[in-house]
Amino acid sequence: MIPVLDERKEKILAAVVEDFISTAEPIGSRTIARKYGLGVSPATIRNEMADLEEMGYLRQPHTSAGRIPSERGYRYYVDHLMQPEEPDKQEKELLQKCVRTKAREIATVIQQTGLILAQLTNYAALVTSPSGKGVYRHIQLVPFGPGQAMVLVVLASGEVFHRLTPVPEGITAYDLESISAVLNAKLRGLTVTDIKSTIIKEIYAELSYYRQVLDLAFELIQEALTAREERIFRGGIHSILNEPEFKNVERLRTLLGLLEQEDFLCDLLASHTGQGIDIRIGREFNREDVRELSMVTAGYQINSVSGVLAVLGPTRMRYARVAGILRYVTESLSEELRKAFGGEI
Amino acid sequence: MIPVLDERKEKILAAVVEDFISTAEPIGSRTIARKYGLGVSPATIRNEMADLEEMGYLRQPHTSAGRIPSERGYRYYVDHLMQPEEPDKQEKELLQKCVRTKAREIATVIQQTGLILAQLTNYAALVTSPSGKGVYRHIQLVPFGPGQAMVLVVLASGEVFHRLTPVPEGITAYDLESISAVLNAKLRGLTVTDIKSTIIKEIYAELSYYRQVLDLAFELIQEALTAREERIFRGGIHSILNEPEFKNVERLRTLLGLLEQEDFLCDLLASHTGQGIDIRIGREFNREDVRELSMVTAGYQINSVSGVLAVLGPTRMRYARVAGILRYVTESLSEELRKAFGGEI
DNA sequence: TATTAGCACTCTTTGGCTTCGAGTGCTAAC
DNA sequence: GTTAGCACTCGAAGCCAAAGAGTGCTAATA
Numbered sequence: 090m091i092p093v094l095d096e097r098k099e100k101i102l103a104a105v106v107e108d109f110i111s112t113a114e115p116i117g118s119r120t121i122a123r124k125y126g127l128g129v130s131p132a133t134i135r136n137e138m139a140d141l142e143e144m145g146y147l148r149q150p151h152t153s154a155g156r157i158p159s160e161r162g163y164r165y166y167v168d169h170l171m172q173p174e175e176p177d178k179q180e181k182e183l184l185q186k187c188v189r190t191k192a193r194e195i196a197t198v199i200q201q202t203g204l205i206l207a208q209l210t211n212y213a214a215l216v217t218s219p220s221g222k223g224v225y226r227h228i229q230l231v232p233f234g235p236g237q238a239m240v241l242v243v244l245a246s247g248e249v250f251h252r253l254t255p256v257p258e259g260i261t262a263y264d265l266e267s268i269s270a271v272l273n274a275k276l277r278g279l280t281v282t283d284i285k286s287t288i289i290k291e292i293y294a295e296l297s298y299y300r301q302v303l304d305l306a307f308e309l310i311q312e313a314l315t316a317r318e319e320r321i322f323r324g325g326i327h328s329i330l331n332e333p334e335f336k337n338v339e340r341l342r343t344l345l346g347l348l349e350q351e352d353f354l355c356d357l358l359a360s361h362t363g364q365g366i367d368i369r370i371g372r373e374f375n376r377e378d379v380r381e382l383s384m385v386t387a388g389y390q391i392n393s394v395s396g397v398l399a400v401l402g403p404t405r406m407r408y409a410r411v412a413g414i415l416r417y418v419t420e421s422l423s424e425e426l427r428k429a430f431g432g433e434i
Numbered sequence: 435m436i437p438v439l440d441e442r443k444e445k446i447l448a449a450v451v452e453d454f455i456s457t458a459e460p461i462g463s464r465t466i467a468r469k470y471g472l473g474v475s476p477a478t479i480r481n482e483m484a485d486l487e488e489m490g491y492l493r494q495p496h497t498s499a500g501r502i503p504s505e506r507g508y509r510y511y512v513d514h515l516m517q518p519e520e521p522d523k524q525e526k527e528l529l530q531k532c533v534r535t536k537a538r539e540i541a542t543v544i545q546q547t548g549l550i551l552a553q554l555t556n557y558a559a560l561v562t563s564p565s566g567k568g569v570y571r572h573i574q575l576v577p578f579g580p581g582q583a584m585v586l587v588v589l590a591s592g593e594v595f596h597r598l599t600p601v602p603e604g605i606t607a608y609d610l611e612s613i614s615a616v617l618n619a620k621l622r623g624l625t626v627t628d629i630k631s632t633i634i635k636e637i638y639a640e641l642s643y644y645r646q647v648l649d650l651a652f653e654l655i656q657e658a659l660t661a662r663e664e665r666i667f668r669g670g671i672h673s674i675l676n677e678p679e680f681k682n683v684e685r686l687r688t689l690l691g692l693l694e695q696e697d698f699l700c701d702l703l704a705s706h707t708g709q710g711i712d713i714r715i716g717r718e719f720n721r722e723d724v725r726e727l728s729m730v731t732a733g734y735q736i737n738s739v740s741g742v743l744a745v746l747g748p749t750r751m752r753y754a755r756v757a758g759i760l761r762y763v764t765e766s767l768s769e770e771l772r773k774a775f776g777g778e779i
Numbered sequence: 780t781a782t783t784a785g786c787a788c789t790c791t792t793t794g795g796c797t798t799c800g801a802g803t804g805c806t807a808a809c
Numbered sequence: 810g811t812t813a814g815c816a817c818t819c820g821a822a823g824c825c826a827a828a829g830a831g832t833g834c835t836a837a838t839a
Contacts, residue, residue, distance in 0.1 A: 115801095115802090117801070117802050117803080118802075118803080119801085119802075129811075129812090130811070130812050130813080131802095131812090132811070132812050132813070132814095133810085133811055133812070135802090135803070135804075136804095136810095136811090138803095139803090139804080149802095149803085150820095151818085151819060151820070152802085152803070152804095152817095152818055152819060152820095153800090153801065153802050153803065153817085153818050153819040153820070154801080154802070154803090154819080154820080155801080155802065155803090194595075194596065194597060195598070226576075226578070227576045227578075227584070229574050229576070229586065231571075231572045231574070231588060233571070233572075233588075233592075239572070239588055239592070239594075241574065241586055241588075241594065243576060243578075243584055243586075243596075247578075247584070247598050249584075249586065249594065249596040250539075251539065251588075251594040252539055253540070253592050253774060324694070325694070326671075326690055326693075326694065327687055327690035327691040327693075327694055330683065330686065330687045330690060335683075336683055338675060338680075338681055338683070338686075341675065341686075342672055342675045345671055345672035345675065346672040348671075348672075349669070349670070349671065349672055429598060460830095460831090462830070462831050462832080463831075463832080464830085464831075465831095474782075474783090475782070475783050475784080476783090476831095477782070477783050477784070477785095478781085478782055478783070480831090480832070480833075481781095481782085481833095483832095484832090484833080494831095494832085496789090496790060496791070497788095497789055497790060497791095497831085497832070497833095498788085498789045498790040498791070498829095498830065498831050498832065499790080499791075499830080499831065499832090500830080500831065500832090
């Protein structure tokens, strides 16, 4: 969409959006003239606002109230008028500290980041752990008491899947070790589509004695490689209650309900591809029950491993601030991941 | 506490509690006489209620309203008057299906159970994954690209910890394998307190060449064995919005805030020990900000591995139903875990 | 002595009414 | 094209009266 508004209209639109974002109250011509000195009188602004309303960028909750932005108004604002706000120094440090702690599992780092994100923005944060294309890296069968084994499957992305599973009584630790060795030799670096029946047959032939154990192992491998499990972490849900739009309990329930629909969230975040910032506003979700929410998403990526950070709030969201913070976080995160994984994925 | 009320007072108290639980409205003498035929007139019931109020079991929101139970009233009710409700057949089947799916990681099963729990009770559910005393079972060092290794630590409880960590360039897959072997031979079955400096020195002596890798390995082992990490899953938070007490946004915010305080929840659930059902009501939490919530907790256990399921709701909670469901779930769960782990933990 | 009927009283809830004020749109003047 | 002036609209807030639920007290009853 190309900008189509003249400069004064843009200024007025920006004023309405920004004022409404910070006060949550409809804004009138008088206030704009006073607070955002444009050198014209309220009457002029009234005329302009009437135009903007006719063009669909503003609307009036009721006749005798001021104007508020429509979804289209927000869209124009984020596309043409807004400048992402660079986080301040203190915030940057906080985020860096969070992203840099190598001492922990990656999933934990991401989760922490989500919490900080929520804290800084005062909206709900959603975060997917980094996940790759599902490339096999390693399997380990560990004896675990009589008749049981722990199966560990490690993917190239660093994700680990594990399962406790029964094995036939006769199998020894040594057997498990050899099975692991063969599987690792044959499968390393393959994706689920690469693991064709020829390879499987080959392995079964080589390890014909262990058919039963192999079945179990393949089951978990299969699962690990396909599981677009996209674990989602949520944070800061309570902070969203500060927003006056959620004083309305019905709306709040919708939001909380959504946040528990793992599948929906996955789809939502999955629809963000690549790096960069996406913003989705209200009805753009194409869902009956999501009309008053906006979401800013940002992808981080290193080679084939990627994930998404998202901030969910009311349509009246501090887009500039959120976009700025997200941009900073994902950049830091990508950088750290690059260091952690080296070039080797 | 021994029951101290005469039979008629008990009946009246039970009537008030149960009616209030189902309607959320204060209840008057007239209604009790009508709905819970005790064969006496409203006037008599009024007298009894005045007694109960004086004794602290009931209270009046305001002069011209009916009575509602006080915390003490609820306490008396759950201790002496309530009978846990057996879940109906359909509910039992649902729960069984959920608990029985061996096909998945235990953590996932528990999480699923939490969701079902929330769904059946219409309150928020909290769940800790089963976790044991922190007994070492197995370590596996897996080469992971140049200069990196994946460290996997498996505990006797079936919990798995993993970390990607840099290793000195010269270390080969074979080296990692031997380190794993030595550690496994020496440490199997030990707890963090058992791993004394004598053993550690022994291992360092034996593997003196690998000092650096050992440092990293020990770090994760240490962490895995001590991490009372008590991952907590939450479910059904939105369903609690149906309760009229949470129409009040302030109260709701308190609740959501609490639910995000992982530490607090851990402490709370950790305070439940052993099997059986615990009920905590309002101020019994000993926290300024938790006055209107109740929690029913139930422990499941097999040998040294245990976890807790909890349901969190308003003090006006369907205690009998929740307690019944929880009892059933934890029994099923303990049984399934026993099957899964055999006697071997 | 325990129970009950009757009644005056209390206190919240509800709905209607008015007032207030912010903001608009229109018209006419600049 | 811009602005001042003005009548008009509509929600929010405050006020009051009526309705209704429930109580506590007293006196009558079994």
